[in-house]
Amino acid sequence: xxxxxxxxxxxxxxxxxxxxxxxxxxxxxxxxxxxxxxxxxxxxxxxxxxxxxxxxxxxxxxxxxxxxxxxxxxxxxxxxxxxxxxxxxxxxxxxxxxxxxxxxxxxxxxxxxxxxxxxxxxxxxxxxxxxxxxxxxxxxxxxxxxxxxxxxxxxxxxxxxxxxxxxxxxxxxxxxxxxxxxxxxxxxxxxxxxxxxxxxxxxxxxxxxxxxxxxxxxxxxxxxxxxxxxxxxxxxxxxxxxx
Amino acid sequence: xxxxxxxxxxxxxxxxxxxxxxxxxxxxxxxxxxxxxxxxxxxxxxxxxxxxxxxxxxxxxxxxxxxxxxxxxxxxxxxxxxxxxxxxxxxxxxxxxxxxxxxxxxxxxxxxxxxxxxxxxxxxxxxxxx
Numbered sequence: 001x002x003x004x005x006x007x008x009x010x011x012x013x014x015x016x017x018x019x020x021x022x023x024x025x026x027x028x029x030x031x032x033x034x035x036x037x038x039x040x041x042x043x044x045x046x047x048x049x050x051x052x053x054x055x056x057x058x059x060x061x062x063x064x065x066x067x068x069x070x071x072x073x074x075x076x077x078x079x080x081x082x083x084x085x086x087x088x089x090x091x092x093x094x095x096x097x098x099x100x101x102x103x104x105x106x107x108x109x110x111x112x113x114x115x116x117x118x119x120x121x122x123x124x125x126x127x128x129x130x131x132x133x134x135x136x137x138x139x140x141x142x143x144x145x146x147x148x149x150x151x152x153x154x155x156x157x158x159x160x161x162x163x164x165x166x167x168x169x170x171x172x173x174x175x176x177x178x179x180x181x182x183x184x185x186x187x188x189x190x191x192x193x194x195x196x197x198x199x200x201x202x203x204x205x206x207x208x209x210x211x212x213x214x215x216x217x218x219x220x221x222x223x224x225x226x227x228x229x230x231x232x233x234x235x236x237x238x239x240x241x242x243x
Numbered sequence: 244x245x246x247x248x249x250x251x252x253x254x255x256x257x258x259x260x261x262x263x264x265x266x267x268x269x270x271x272x273x274x275x276x277x278x279x280x281x282x283x284x285x286x287x288x289x290x291x292x293x294x295x296x297x298x299x300x301x302x303x304x305x306x307x308x309x310x311x312x313x314x315x316x317x318x319x320x321x322x323x324x325x326x327x328x329x330x331x332x333x334x335x336x337x338x339x340x341x342x343x344x345x346x347x348x349x350x351x352x353x354x355x356x357x358x359x360x361x362x363x364x365x366x367x368x369x370x371x372x373x
Contacts, residue, residue, distance in 0.1 A: 056359075060356075060359065063355075064350070067348055067350070067353075070341060070342075071342050071347065071348050074266070074269075074341065074342060077269045078265055078266075078269070078344050081265055081268060081269055082265075093268070094264070094268070095264050095267065095268055095288055098268075098271060098276070099276070099278070100278055100282065100284070101278065102278050102279065102280055102282065103276070103277070103278055104277055105255075105257055105258070105274060105275050105276060105277040105285070106274035106275075107258070107273055107274035107275045108255040108256060108257060108258070108275075109255075109256045109257070109258060109312040109313055110253065110254050110255065110256070111253045111256050111312045111335060121334075123334050123335060123337070125312060125313065125337070128255065129273075129274070130274055131255070187274060188274075191271070191272055191273070191274050192272065194271075203272070206269055206272060207269075207272040207273060209269070210269040210270055210272055210273040211273045211274075213269075213270075213273075214258070214270070214273050214275070217258075217313070217315065217339055217341070218313075220339055221312075221313055221337045221339060224337055224339070224355055225334065225337065227355065227359060228334070228355070228358075228359075231358070231359045
């Protein structure tokens with residue numbers, strides 16, 4: 001069985017990489033019935049190898065699409081930041097104003113490792129935006145139930161305030177959704193207050209853009225982990241067949 | 244799933260950043276800034292006066308801290324310490340190369356893509372960059 005894979009970038013900015021994957025099977029003579037079980041096993045192994053390779057190619061493609069997405073989101077964020085600087089003045093939007101007092105990050109990441117015993121363990125990242133100490137307890141209960149799901153592109157594990165996923169989760173909670181929204185808004189305002197009390201709406205828009213960028217970056221981290229794990233598997237299998 | 248053993252979890256790990264001023268400002272607006280008790284930040288602002296040694300030290304510091312899960316680094320900054328970035332092979336923290344305002348993303352320089360490209364190409368990784 002031969003693999004012929006051509007990886008052709010169209011342009012550095014274009015996220016659509018054309019992958020041509022052609023699989024050529026050798027024609028084999030009909031085997032005697034005594035080795036039928038052996039050929040079935042080989043068939044299964046071949047299928048597993050193909051699936052691993054497809055998984056790797058899918059994750060690579062998703063990675064590149066997400067990179068394109070982060071580029072455009074960041075560009076939007078920089079433009080909004082530049083507009084805010086134009087509105088408010090360069091002295092009001094710069095890093096000299098940053099808070100250097102001791103404080104912990106409001107937005108953090110939860111990391112979990114799946115199949116820790118396996119050689120090809122993957123790490124999963126989950127973004128926790130504007131998490132306060134109260135939110136931390138209620139997050140963990142729901143995340144355990146979601147750990148069993150297979151991570152896919154469409155299955156976003158991010159807790160975006162305005163998404164339908166979040167609205168379903170808030171109905172399961174005992175706490176009032178308005179309180180949580182208020183807390184998040186409070187955290188956002190606190191973050192903006194570094195640049196003054198009255199800030200340009202473009203600065204608020206920049207904040208939202210960079211929050212979106214963070215979500216995409218966490219997806220990229222997950223895709224990277226999948227890519228590396230499946231790459232190691234494929235590499236291992238290729239080396240095994242070459243021996 | 245039955246049989247899944249020892250899932251290691253870090254519930255609130257940080258995102259470190261080595262990037263230009265605007266990128267850092269933007270992400271700090273999103274709430275990722277952290278200043279610990281020793282007044283050390285989880286970010287390094289890179290400008291024209293920043294030395295390569297300072298960037299290397301920050302990269303080494305962020306990749307050895309246990310409470311950091313993701314390190315964001317602008318690709319043009321990663322190019323300055325390319326040897327360090329390419330020789331890094333731990334799963335955590337994850338090193339993500341991001342574009343900057345003046346330097347768009349170049350997939351040829353991405354360390355992850357370079358690593359997996361070897362599967363398909365007989366050429367060495369270094370020759371593809373020159």
